[in-house]
Amino acid sequence: MDPWPTEKLADALRDVLARVSVATDCYQPLDVAVKGRTIRLGLKICNDPTTYVVMFSPEAPYLGASTGEQCRSPDEWAKEVWLMLDEEIGTRSVDNARRSALPDGFVQLHL
Numbered sequence: 001m002d003p004w005p006t007e008k009l010a011d012a013l014r015d016v017l018a019r020v021s022v023a024t025d026c027y028q029p030l031d032v033a034v035k036g037r038t039i040r041l042g043l044k045i046c047n048d049p050t051t052y053v054v055m056f057s058p059e060a061p062y063l064g065a066s067t068g069e070q071c072r073s074p075d076e077w078a079k080e081v082w083l084m085l086d087e088e089i090g091t092r093s094v095d096n097a098r099r100s101a102l103p104d105g106f107v108q109l110h111l
Contacts, residue, residue, distance in 0.1 A: 003060050004074050010034045012078035013041065020082070022046050027089045041081075042106065045089060053106045056081065065111075084111065 010032050017029040022044065030042035030051065039056040062071045064080030066087065071077040088094045088111050098110040 004058075004062065004077075006034050006037050006039060006058070009056075009058055009062075009074045009077060010039050012074035013039065013081055016075070016078040016082045017041075020085075025086065025089070027085065043085075045094065051106050052109045053102060054085075054109050054111055 014032045017032070020027065020029055022028040026046040028044045030044060031040075033040045033042075037057055037059070039058065041054045041056070043052050043054065044050075045052065056065075058077065062077045063069065064071050064077065064083075066080045066083035071080060088097070094109065094111070100108045100110065102108055
């Protein structure tokens with residue numbers, strides 16, 4: 001499988017997460033940025049003042065973050081990320097996730 005452009009994966013993730021809101025999902029995506037082959041997702045979780053970052057460094061074969069199965073398109077990969085975030089945040093498993101302070105003041109969640 002040829003690698004998908006990182007920006008194409010980030011665009012798919014932006015499209016999928018555009019429907020997410022703190023009112024219905026208990027988290028709010030803030031931005032999706034690309035640096036090299038890394039996708040950086042900024043987000044806020046309800047009732048938590050911290051701004052979090054989740055990093056993705058997708059490589060072929062692109063496996064779903066939720067199911068672990070191979071994704072056939074950037075859109076499918078992005079939906080898998082959305083499913084994983086919904087599950088981690090919705091079940092509050094995120095409360096037990098490892099965290100790292102980043103130099104820019106954000107906190108990285110290792111999901």
